[in-house]
Amino acid sequence: MRILTLPFLFIFTFSIAAETGNKLNLPIYQYKLKDGRGRELVEMYCQMCHSVGYILNNSGADKRTWEHIVNHMINDFKAPIDKETAEKIVDYLSKEYGKVEK
Amino acid sequence: MNRRDFFKGLALSGLSVGLGGYISNSNGQTVYNYPLRTNFPEKKNLILYSERPPLLETPREFFDRAITPNELFFVRWHLSDIPTFVDLKSWRLKINGNVNKHVELSMDELKTKFEPVSFYAVLQCSGNGRNFFNPKPKGIHWNHGAMGNALWTGIRLKDVLEYAGIRTGSIEVAFNGLDKAPYPETPDYIRSFPVEKCLDESVILAYEMNGEPIPYLNGFPLRLIVPGWYATHWIKSVSEITVLDKPLKNFWMEKAYKLPDNECECVKPGEKIKKKKVITTMNVKSIIAKPKENAVFRVGDTVKVSGVAFDYGSGIKDVLVSIDGGKSWKRANLGPELGRYSFREWFIFVKTETPGNITVMSRAVNKDGHMQPFKVGWNPGGYKWNAIDTINITVL
Numbered sequence: 366m367r368i369l370t371l372p373f374l375f376i377f378t379f380s381i382a383a384e385t386g387n388k389l390n391l392p393i394y395q396y397k398l399k400d401g402r403g404r405e406l407v408e409m410y411c412q413m414c415h416s417v418g419y420i421l422n423n424s425g426a427d428k429r430t431w432e433h434i435v436n437h438m439i440n441d442f443k444a445p446i447d448k449e450t451a452e453k454i455v456d457y458l459s460k461e462y463g464k465v466e467k
Numbered sequence: 468m469n470r471r472d473f474f475k476g477l478a479l480s481g482l483s484v485g486l487g488g489y490i491s492n493s494n495g496q497t498v499y500n501y502p503l504r505t506n507f508p509e510k511k512n513l514i515l516y517s518e519r520p521p522l523l524e525t526p527r528e529f530f531d532r533a534i535t536p537n538e539l540f541f542v543r544w545h546l547s548d549i550p551t552f553v554d555l556k557s558w559r560l561k562i563n564g565n566v567n568k569h570v571e572l573s574m575d576e577l578k579t580k581f582e583p584v585s586f587y588a589v590l591q592c593s594g595n596g597r598n599f600f601n602p603k604p605k606g607i608h609w610n611h612g613a614m615g616n617a618l619w620t621g622i623r624l625k626d627v628l629e630y631a632g633i634r635t636g637s638i639e640v641a642f643n644g645l646d647k648a649p650y651p652e653t654p655d656y657i658r659s660f661p662v663e664k665c666l667d668e669s670v671i672l673a674y675e676m677n678g679e680p681i682p683y684l685n686g687f688p689l690r691l692i693v694p695g696w697y698a699t700h701w702i703k704s705v706s707e708i709t710v711l712d713k714p715l716k717n718f719w720m721e722k723a724y725k726l727p728d729n730e731c732e733c734v735k736p737g738e739k740i741k742k743k744k745v746i747t748t749m750n751v752k753s754i755i756a757k758p759k760e761n762a763v764f765r766v767g768d769t770v771k772v773s774g775v776a777f778d779y780g781s782g783i784k785d786v787l788v789s790i791d792g793g794k795s796w797k798r799a800n801l802g803p804e805l806g807r808y809s810f811r812e813w814f815i816f817v818k819t820e821t822p823g824n825i826t827v828m829s830r831a832v833n834k835d836g837h838m839q840p841f842k843v844g845w846n847p848g849g850y851k852w853n854a855i856d857t858i859n860i861t862v863l
Binding site for chain 2: 389417
């Protein structure tokens, strides 16, 4: 439960911060992720810490690379993502933003 | 992406451009084209890879001038909770750890207690040019624009450390900025380097960039300047300096920004590094700003080819330009020298004689005799790209 509430908590505090008269107002660019199984998990877990740009920038990576990237987020940056969810995220990323067969 | 594609992209996504060229897209409209060339607060006309944390690249064509204006200067943060407001009345720089006295200094104190110094220096991301490696290493696919040159004004790090008094047994100094990760368990971006390097006269704590307070996005109110070294060491929004008697251990120091510790600083693509070292000094590099890639000219046109060159601090001796794929080279004209750590402008006029595709190349040579190679060895981080720069133009 703790894990599930975190992303929402973050969005909540982020929007409050934007209203307290900060000098620099950072814009939000709503890049649209492709529809697909697992998209909401990517939005919830990945976008908690960073924008979609990081995903789009690695577009075309093969499944092994996406696995490596997601594990990097979990092991090095301590992203609170369990194994099962991580697999679903990797599946979505490698299917929708994976290597394009030529 | 050219101008037409840009506006086509805007039209498709239903965005509107205001008088200042501003994109009103904060209300949840969808953006399709990526990466977007856009205006950002404090910035204009940069390539946006991410807005959280902000990652913005300077387009190639702006590197025809030695000084990069603040609004065109690239932006790169690791953690997305970045300082967007700092009240200088309450802001303090803390110096602690293995020192004689723990010190807290206000901005006024920093400016009045220590001697100010100013110099030009190139700031370049370790991964600048990562997009040119094949295969592409993981990480943001920067082209040439994760770099810039500015006049930095501040105080020597050495003077500040001596004010606090470095105690014997100190081996390195750690720097922490105001940026944080949204998730509390993510390792904070803190880096260290040896005390000896900190005592180098050229390492400063800057409070001005090109004569103005440093923009928030580039590290307001105080940024560590380590001329000749890659940007990973130039900590933004420095708020705490800690003198250490043992090496700093965290993800950033132990795993990130590492190069293969061998002669070529390279491995076979995909291969893991056996022996690692921290990335430090930059290499010699020149890039072609103009003309644009795939620009079209007519036979008999005189084409101005221009760009910048720099290295780790020996200074630029020559920039050589080839229009025959590297068979013959001509010496370009160099702009004024603005200090050994600065960009050096260069330009040459080329007359187009026959129709066809022309490959234009630039190759910098520094005062130590190092020059840009034809090929760069691969490394997993995609760091230190400095191959001879190449663009293609067409003559009709």
